[in-house]
Amino acid sequence: MNISETKATLSFSDGSAAIDMPIYNGTIGPDVIDIRKLYAQTGKFTYDPGFMSTAACNSAITYIDGDKGELRYRGYPIEQLAENCDFLDTCYLLLNGELPSAAQSKTFDATVTKHTMVHEQMQFFFRGFRRDAHPMSVLVGTVGALASFYHDSLDINDPHHREVSAIRLIGKMPTLVAMSYKYSMGQPFMYPRNDLSYSANFMRMMFGNPCEEYVVNDVLVRALDRILILHADHEQNASTSTVRLAGSSGANPFACIAAGIACLWGPAHGGANEAALTMLKEIGTVDNIPEFIAKVKDKNSGVKLMGFGHRVYKNFDPRAKLMRETCHEVLDELGLHDDPLFKLAMALEKIALEDEYFVSRKLYPNVDFYSGIVQSALGIPVSLFTGIFAMARTVGWIAQWNEMIADPEQKIGRPRQLYIGDTTRDVPAMDQR
Numbered sequence: 533m534n535i536s537e538t539k540a541t542l543s544f545s546d547g548s549a550a551i552d553m554p555i556y557n558g559t560i561g562p563d564v565i566d567i568r569k570l571y572a573q574t575g576k577f578t579y580d581p582g583f584m585s586t587a588a589c590n591s592a593i594t595y596i597d598g599d600k601g602e603l604r605y606r607g608y609p610i611e612q613l614a615e616n617c618d619f620l621d622t623c624y625l626l627l628n629g630e631l632p633s634a635a636q637s638k639t640f641d642a643t644v645t646k647h648t649m650v651h652e653q654m655q656f657f658f659r660g661f662r663r664d665a666h667p668m669s670v671l672v673g674t675v676g677a678l679a680s681f682y683h684d685s686l687d688i689n690d691p692h693h694r695e696v697s698a699i700r701l702i703g704k705m706p707t708l709v710a711m712s713y714k715y716s717m718g719q720p721f722m723y724p725r726n727d728l729s730y731s732a733n734f735m736r737m738m739f740g741n742p743c744e745e746y747v748v749n750d751v752l753v754r755a756l757d758r759i760l761i762l763h764a765d766h767e768q769n770a771s772t773s774t775v776r777l778a779g780s781s782g783a784n785p786f787a788c789i790a791a792g793i794a795c796l797w798g799p800a801h802g803g804a805n806e807a808a809l810t811m812l813k814e815i816g817t818v819d820n821i822p823e824f825i826a827k828v829k830d831k832n833s834g835v836k837l838m839g840f841g842h843r844v845y846k847n848f849d850p851r852a853k854l855m856r857e858t859c860h861e862v863l864d865e866l867g868l869h870d871d872p873l874f875k876l877a878m879a880l881e882k883i884a885l886e887d888e889y890f891v892s893r894k895l896y897p898n899v900d901f902y903s904g905i906v907q908s909a910l911g912i913p914v915s916l917f918t919g920i921f922a923m924a925r926t927v928g929w930i931a932q933w934n935e936m937i938a939d940p941e942q943k944i945g946r947p948r949q950l951y952i953g954d955t956t957r958d959v960p961a962m963d964q965r
Contacts (some may be wrong), residue, residue, distance in 0.1 A: 540565045548574070560595060577948040587768075589776065589939065593626060593931050594767045598844040603851065605765060606630070612853045615922045619924075620730050620759040623702055626765055626931040634805040640729075640923055647703030648724035648733060648924060650711075651681040658715050669795040676790035678704065686784045687938055697785040698930045705926045706730065709919045710737035716915075731757040734923075739911060751865040752910055755858045756920075759903050762851040763921055765928025771795040771802070775929040776936050777945040785933060792929045793922045802918040805904035809840030810913055817872065818879045829889055839901030841894065848896045855902035856881075862909045877905050
């Protein structure tokens with residue numbers, strides 16, 4: 533972050549003295565105006581609901597250019613990472629700033645794999661939940677509870693403790709997600725196996741059982757791995773900001789990640805792929821698409837096209853093209869192109885890519901549209917979609933949390949407000965209320 537030679541000058545129409553504010557230049561992206569001394573100098577706050585124009589931190593992890601449709605982890609385009617790296621290589625990159633060498637990759641993979649088991653008493657923790665509990669509520673509880681089992685890595689000021697906690701969280705998240713699924717199904721938990729890759733291990737823990745050997749399908753494992761890579765981090769989104777805000781108080785990493793999971797649970801954030809699949813089921817058949825499209829185009833109908841367009845990406849979601857390729861690979865592998873649901877999805881995709889109404893508005897299919905289809909094809913229930921998202925995003929949350937802890941400028945988060953309530957009032961006697 534470099535200070536610019538130019539400054540921003542804030543002037544007032546009431547005759548108050550103007551003030552100059554420093555401008556900082558990032559390596560790429562918009563410049564920022566430093567308003568930290570605004571209140572001290574003027575007695576005024578800024579007002580920015582949703583923090584649409586406010587940078588709460590500086591970061592070297594992820595860069596997004598929504599207009600150009602670019603997403604980079606540590607400078608590397610997401611397209612190149614998805615094509616040339618696996619998820620644990622991506623984890624190493626986000627945590628350490630560089631891609632691992634062959635030796636570093638082998639060591640990192642082995643370290644994470646050896647931390648995939650959870651404490652045996654966690655099984656009793658699961659039994660406290662109803663069988664029909666939503667997986668995200670289970671994950672909020674069990675991830676937060678990890679702090680009760682691993683007291684030896686809670687000193688956030690110790691770099692080694694932070695590293696151990698990061699490895700534990702990355703390693704144990706797939707196990708906890710799979711356990712939440714198995715518990716809801718009334719099936720026995722499957723222990724992880726150290727001879728399988730990260731994604732293969734998860735698939736086995738999800739769909740294997742003690743009665744027979746689980747057969748790993750490399751196409752399906754690679755599809756899951758790509759989903760994890762594409763969702764590993766996404767700059768200062770709502771859940772990441774939640775993790776940073778919780779972490780700014782000095783809370784332990786397990787509590788911070790649990791807070792992130794709780795935020796991700798919201799349908800406006802992590803539930804987009806679930807909403808897209810629900811929309812497809814509501815449409816029902818290919819024959820109903822024209823009627824549905826007509827309703828979407830009718831502003832008074834209240835019908836929305838889920839899984840298309842993106843708040844950040846104004847042209848196209850760079851992750852969508854990669855997920856589209858994976859989607860078709862999975863459907864081919866499983867022979868599902870004629871399945872009614874997936875046939876409907878592909879028909880809707882074709883219309884959205886060709887219809888002038890959607891093309892002119894840049895309502896292209898986004899990553900959530902395709903990832904919901906892929907996860908459904910893999911056999912993952914809709915209720916667990918956001919749990920898979922949390923599993924992927926855990927490394928991004930940890931990387932951002934680590935960066936925040938090491939930032940000398942970081943303070944406890946304390947947003948300001950524009951108060952619009954009553955002024956001072958006297959409490960009346962009971963008989964006068």
